[in-house]
Amino acid sequence: MTFDFDKHINYFLSNLRMLPSAYTETETNRMTLAFFCLAGLELLGATDKVISDQNKHDWIDWIYAQQILPTKDNENELNKTHCGFRGSSWSGRSFQPHASHCEYQPYDSAHIANTYTALMNLLILGDDLSRVNRKAVLTTIRNLQQADGSISPTDGSLERDVRFIYCASAISYMLNDWSAIDVESTIEYIKRLQSYEYAIGQSPGEESHGGSTFCGVGALTLMNHQQDGLLNKEKLIKWCVSRQSSGFEGRPNKKADTCYCFWIGATLKVIFL
Structure with missing residues (x-):
């Protein structure tokens, strides 16, 4: 085609x-x-x-x-x-x-x-x-x-997940000003998101997911803390590569979905920058 x-x-x-x-x-x-x-x-x-x-x-x-x-x-x-x-x-x-x-x-x-x-x-x-x-x-x-280092999307919201850490990191990067983020506590929070598979879930204790893995890796990369923020880069790479079948799946035993070609593919790209 x-x-x-x-x-x-x-x-x-x-x-x-x-x-x-x-x-x-x-x-x-x-x-x-x-x-x-x-x-x-x-x-x-x-x-x-x-x-x-x-x-x-x-x-x-x-x-x-x-x-x-x-x-x-x-x-x-x-x-x-x-x-x-x-x-x-x-x-x-x-x-x-x-x-x-x-x-x-x-x-x-x-x-x-x-x-x-x-x-x-x-x-x-x-x-x-x-x-x-x-x-x-x-x-x-x-x-x-x-x-705890997490970030809410709006005032009073009960949502606390890695998507908004990525957004805050990207905003800080574009404005070239990191004064709004407590980088150290943010890194520690992202470490807590990494599961036994060493990929990243949305919140502590949750299953690793392709989208949240990109957000966590992307945030650490923008903060220039990928090396000390990722607990086991080699196993994270293995997890990402293992998500490929006909395309990429977001989690083990799920069907491939085109959006994860971006999330997983971009994660691998960022890791090897």
């Missing part, structure tokens, strides 16, 4: 411009869906060929309009755990891509995964991140990190 570049490019473009009806229920995560499309176009070498300068300008403004900023009268308090980027304009805030502050709304919060994909989207579109309130983003991450 021949890979149809044009069909893939047109699919990504159509999803950027309007979500298909089957995806509209995920509107609150539109930022992340946009990242999948933009990253796909970038991997195909098509970004500058098929996206006009006007579209880039408009989409960059849309991304900045989703930025949750400090409040004007109490910059360091009301929004200190809410800043970053939301997934879409679902909350009904006015479109203000050049704002420097915003009003506090308790249920309108940034999400660490959408902050990660927003920064990625901006960089793919050629933005210089000059409108990102770096201090506010980093203050929020600092407040989302827990005493």
